[in-house]
Amino acid sequence: MNYRMIKNILGWILIFEAAFMALPLLTAAIYKEKVFFSFLISIGICLLIGFLLVCRKPKDRTLYSREGFIIVALSWITLSMFGALPFCISGEIPNYIDALFETVSGFTTTGSSIVPAVEELSHAALMWRSFTHWVGGMGVLVFIMAFIPLSGGNNMHIMRAESPGPSVSKLVPKVKTTAMILYLIYIGLTLLEFVLLLFGSVNAFEALNISFATAGTGGFGTKNTSLAEYSSYVQIVVTVFMLLFSINFASFYLIIMRKFKDAFTSEVKTFIGIVLTLIVIITLNSRGVFDTLGDAVKHVSFTVASIISTTGFATADFNEWPQLSRLCLVLAMFLGACAGSTGGGLKISRVIIWVKSIAKEFYILIHPKQIKKVTVDKHPVEHEVVRATNVYMVCYIIVFSVSVLLVSIDNHDLITNFTAVAATINNIGPGLELVGPTSNFAFFSPFTKLVLIFDMLAGRLELFPMLVLFFPGTWKK
Amino acid sequence: MNIIIVGCGKVGQTLAEQLNEEGNNITVIDIDPESLKNVSTSADVLGILGNGATHSVQKEAGIENADLLIAVTDSDELNLLCYMVAKKSSNCQAIARVRNPDYSIDASFLKNELGLAMLINPEYSAAAEIARVLRFPAAIKIDTFAKGRVELVKFKLPEKCSLVGLSVKEISTVLKCDVLICTVERGDEAYIANGDFVFEERDVVSLIAPHKKANDFFQKINYKLQSAKNVIVAGGGKISQYLCEILDRYSISVKIIERDRKLCEYLSAQFPYATIINGDANDRELLLEEGVNRADAFAALTDQDEENILLALFVKNTMSGKLITKVSKTEFDEIVKPLGLDTIITPKSVTSDVIIRYVRSMKGSMGSNVETLYNIIRGKIEAAEFMIRASSEITDTPLMELKFKENVLIASILRNDQVIIPRGHDKILTGDRVIVVSKHLALRDITDILK
Numbered sequence: 001m002n003y004r005m006i007k008n009i010l011g012w013i014l015i016f017e018a019a020f021m022a023l024p025l026l027t028a029a030i031y032k033e034k035v036f037f038s039f040l041i042s043i044g045i046c047l048l049i050g051f052l053l054v055c056r057k058p059k060d061r062t063l064y065s066r067e068g069f070i071i072v073a074l075s076w077i078t079l080s081m082f083g084a085l086p087f088c089i090s091g092e093i094p095n096y097i098d099a100l101f102e103t104v105s106g107f108t109t110t111g112s113s114i115v116p117a118v119e120e121l122s123h124a125a126l127m128w129r130s131f132t133h134w135v136g137g138m139g140v141l142v143f144i145m146a147f148i149p150l151s152g153g154n155n156m157h158i159m160r161a162e163s164p165g166p167s168v169s170k171l172v173p174k175v176k177t178t179a180m181i182l183y184l185i186y187i188g189l190t191l192l193e194f195v196l197l198l199f200g201s202v203n204a205f206e207a208l209n210i211s212f213a214t215a216g217t218g219g220f221g222t223k224n225t226s227l228a229e230y231s232s233y234v235q236i237v238v239t240v241f242m243l244l245f246s247i248n249f250a251s252f253y254l255i256i257m258r259k260f261k262d263a264f265t266s267e268v269k270t271f272i273g274i275v276l277t278l279i280v281i282i283t284l285n286s287r288g289v290f291d292t293l294g295d296a297v298k299h300v301s302f303t304v305a306s307i308i309s310t311t312g313f314a315t316a317d318f319n320e321w322p323q324l325s326r327l328c329l330v331l332a333m334f335l336g337a338c339a340g341s342t343g344g345g346l347k348i349s350r351v352i353i354w355v356k357s358i359a360k361e362f363y364i365l366i367h368p369k370q371i372k373k374v375t376v377d378k379h380p381v382e383h384e385v386v387r388a389t390n391v392y393m394v395c396y397i398i399v400f401s402v403s404v405l406l407v408s409i410d411n412h413d414l415i416t417n418f419t420a421v422a423a424t425i426n427n428i429g430p431g432l433e434l435v436g437p438t439s440n441f442a443f444f445s446p447f448t449k450l451v452l453i454f455d456m457l458a459g460r461l462e463l464f465p466m467l468v469l470f471f472p473g474t475w476k477k
Numbered sequence: 478m479n480i481i482i483v484g485c486g487k488v489g490q491t492l493a494e495q496l497n498e499e500g501n502n503i504t505v506i507d508i509d510p511e512s513l514k515n516v517s518t519s520a521d522v523l524g525i526l527g528n529g530a531t532h533s534v535q536k537e538a539g540i541e542n543a544d545l546l547i548a549v550t551d552s553d554e555l556n557l558l559c560y561m562v563a564k565k566s567s568n569c570q571a572i573a574r575v576r577n578p579d580y581s582i583d584a585s586f587l588k589n590e591l592g593l594a595m596l597i598n599p600e601y602s603a604a605a606e607i608a609r610v611l612r613f614p615a616a617i618k619i620d621t622f623a624k625g626r627v628e629l630v631k632f633k634l635p636e637k638c639s640l641v642g643l644s645v646k647e648i649s650t651v652l653k654c655d656v657l658i659c660t661v662e663r664g665d666e667a668y669i670a671n672g673d674f675v676f677e678e679r680d681v682v683s684l685i686a687p688h689k690k691a692n693d694f695f696q697k698i699n700y701k702l703q704s705a706k707n708v709i710v711a712g713g714g715k716i717s718q719y720l721c722e723i724l725d726r727y728s729i730s731v732k733i734i735e736r737d738r739k740l741c742e743y744l745s746a747q748f749p750y751a752t753i754i755n756g757d758a759n760d761r762e763l764l765l766e767e768g769v770n771r772a773d774a775f776a777a778l779t780d781q782d783e784e785n786i787l788l789a790l791f792v793k794n795t796m797s798g799k800l801i802t803k804v805s806k807t808e809f810d811e812i813v814k815p816l817g818l819d820t821i822i823t824p825k826s827v828t829s830d831v832i833i834r835y836v837r838s839m840k841g842s843m844g845s846n847v848e849t850l851y852n853i854i855r856g857k858i859e860a861a862e863f864m865i866r867a868s869s870e871i872t873d874t875p876l877m878e879l880k881f882k883e884n885v886l887i888a889s890i891l892r893n894d895q896v897i898i899p900r901g902h903d904k905i906l907t908g909d910r911v912i913v914v915s916k917h918l919a920l921r922d923i924t925d926i927l928k
Contacts, residue, residue: 156517156518156521157518170523172502172523173479173497173502173503173504173521173522173523174502174521175521176521177502379526382510
């Protein structure tokens with residue numbers, strides 16, 4: 001294990017985190033808020049420890065797959081632990097575990113909050129919450145890789161461990177250029193949304209917050225009622241962008257490169273199909289809740305987009321909707337967005353592989369000697385990818401059930417426990433019943449919060465990096 | 478530069494790694510997912526699964542924007558087809574590996590009529606390299622400039638040599654030789670030698686001179702330089718066959734020891750001028766009987782690395798001539814190098830070196846006038862050949878009046894097939910080819926060497 005190199009990269013993470021905190025620092029300066037100093041102190045701490053870790057340059061810069069996983073897991077943990085400092089120092093969220101929950105929820109783009117009155121937070125704190133979404137959405141290490149020089153295939157190990165989806169493909173030969181293209185698309189789309197929101201006469205501060213939270217498919221808002229108080233125009237803009245940010249970014253690149261046929265992969269098509277089906281079913285089912293059909297379509301579309309993109313914004317309290325609608329939404333929680341997007345969940349591409357594997361298995365039952373490969377977009381999926389995807393499902397079920405078991409120690413009802421874990425492990429935000437869109441996670445015990453923090457990190461990093469940390473073989477020489 | 482490599486076997490992988498390190502955008506194409514995975518984990522390259530000779534796969538790999546296609550699959554025909562398909566959809570240059578002698582004969586047709594930039598035959602390249610070393614046993618490595626008219630010779634000063642203790646400028650006054658000393662490696666340091674530089678034992682010296690003058694120089698310093706007259710070769714594979722053919726042109730007699738009787742019969746029919754011995758090269762008595770201790774050179778070219786190394790180590794103690802060992806694996810370089818085996822030939826490195834040299838000069842020639850580019854000492858000192866096309870501040874002025882940057886050496890000027898080793902009063906004229914040795918890497922134009 002190359003500990004020095006790991007330390008070095010963690011040092012860089014802290015230096016970058018200090019740079020990220022400059023934005024809320026600036027916000028505090030603009031609004032002349034006292035939290036300015038708590039951010040200043042946090043930046044100081046990050047820089048100090050960061051430079052201490054970076055100054056000892058490792059001689060051996062090689063990284064293997066194992067280091068890749070550990071770097072990703074530890075980076076996210078470090079990022080969250082230090083990101084929680086400003087909340088604690090300013091006293092806005094006095095309890096450290098609560099602050100950590102809020103920060104992890106931010107970086108993992110979950111959007112579950114423990115803050116009962118969002119409006120009472122300072123502008124700087126609100127900005128930091130939304131900005132953690134934006135930073136975490138695309139992946140911190142992918143961002144940093146565009147800056148730190150790593151040679152050879154080293155950075156591929158990191159990219160593979162951090163990027164969502166069953167397999168990673170580069171857009172262009174160099175990882176660095178790939179990372180830059182992805183970030184340019186990301187920044188471009190975020191800016192576009194920001195400008196469109198400004199046209200909807202949303203003030204600049206809120207427009208920026210909403211854009212960051214949508215881009216990362218996070219879901220932290222600046223109001224307790226989430227997006228319910230905004231105009232229909234704003235809600236429609238956000239609906240569209242939530243869906244855009246849950247599509248594989250490679251597709252955008254292909255569209256820019258004018259390869260339209262390649263851009264619409266079976267994953268994107270399936271995603272669009274699922275979204276439309278869910279909207280139709282839920283609208284028909286919960287028609288009675290709304291005054292007009294137009295209203296129903298608007299709110300249902302927003303909610304479906306919000307849940308399947310794993311953002312977690314709300315315009316209506318879907319906890320009050322009929323059972324079928326509620327269940328469809330829970331289903332959407334698990335499906336999640338496309339691979340290679342900023343969204344969470346199981347990912348549509350995995351679902352496609354599972355469905356096709358099941359079909360393949362049936363064919364083999366009927367014709368035992370038949371040789372059949374799972375193919376996606378006419379390309380055969382390698383056996384290793386299918387295997388890893390299946391193991392992923394098993395791990396997911398185990399982590400999920402153990403979490404529900406641990407959360408139930410708090411003695412709340414099953415729907416609350418089940419959806420609390422589902423909302424955190426899939427990085428969505430709100431669940432049902434006690435953790436519904438109008439409530440928050442503050443009432444859970446500290447132990448439950450730690451379990452949910454683990455779930456959020458495990459969900460965002462797609463289980464394996466976090467699980468590898470606890471696998472004894474990882475640390476053996 | 479955007480480069481597409483079709484086929485990621487030994488050579489493909491080496492190329493991908495080295496070219497990537499030099500900052501090119503590499504896309505590799507292969508039909509085997511496993512080897513594709515190997516390459517893309519060891520280097521920052523994009524892997525595309527599929528048949529590289531098909532238009533759709535090439536398009537996926539971005540052939541439209543590619544500057545160069547390198548086809549190094551196992552099959553000659555596929556490599557040529559890759560090139561043909563690429564040529565139709567893009568105006569990139571192409572290098573193809575073609576091993577089969579049937580096609581090699583048509584090399585000039587393929588190059589001139591079909592526009593292939595370069596044909597490379599790994600075995601032939603390796604054999605040519607061996608032949609060059611045999612003709613000039615004193616050298617560790619020989620590169621050629623200006624289509625072979627000027628040689629860049631790298632050699633190690635032996636312990637008792639009249640050059641030791643002399644300074645560079647005394648070469649022309651004391652030895653009356655017209656050669657140019659470019660670089661000297663001493664331990665880990667590399668120097669561009671100026672006039673006052675004094676030679677020491679075990680220095681590794683690189684000099685530039687036309688072949689004859691270099692010979693002259695080696696004679697004057699009592700360096701054993703005669704071309705080897707008889708060579709014993711262990712193993713009768715492809716390289717040995719090409720070697721046999723090349724050495725015959727220089728009337729060097731070859732003795733091949735080969736185990737396989739059928740192959741021996743084929744060899745003796747193909748190369749009647751060579752002595753073919755059917756026997757095991759591992760047989761100590763056989764080697765001695767065939768006069769390995771009296772041979773001028775011994776080349777271990779069997780297909781087993783271990784056997785070659787063992788043979789070389791044995792021969793090293795019984796023979797005083799030149800020793801050449803073929804080692805295919807580069808993974809264990811750090812163990813093989815300290816064994817002191819003189820010249821080690823690695824076919825895949827020879828191949829990739831030739832291609833990389835071409836890529837470098839191609840890269841150099843984009844917006845500059847570099848014709849050929851050599852690494853004399855990897856990453857430290859380069860020799861570049863410039864074609865002077867237009868007059869500039871550097872032309873028509875005696876060299877002593879020009880102000881050069883430090884660590885720059887004008888190694889030679891070629892004018893109308895004549896090689897001039899430049900002195901202070903010489904001038905560079907338009908139409909000349911100039912070879913510059915420098916520590917400043919990536920020179921783009923001849924004027925870059927001025928202050």
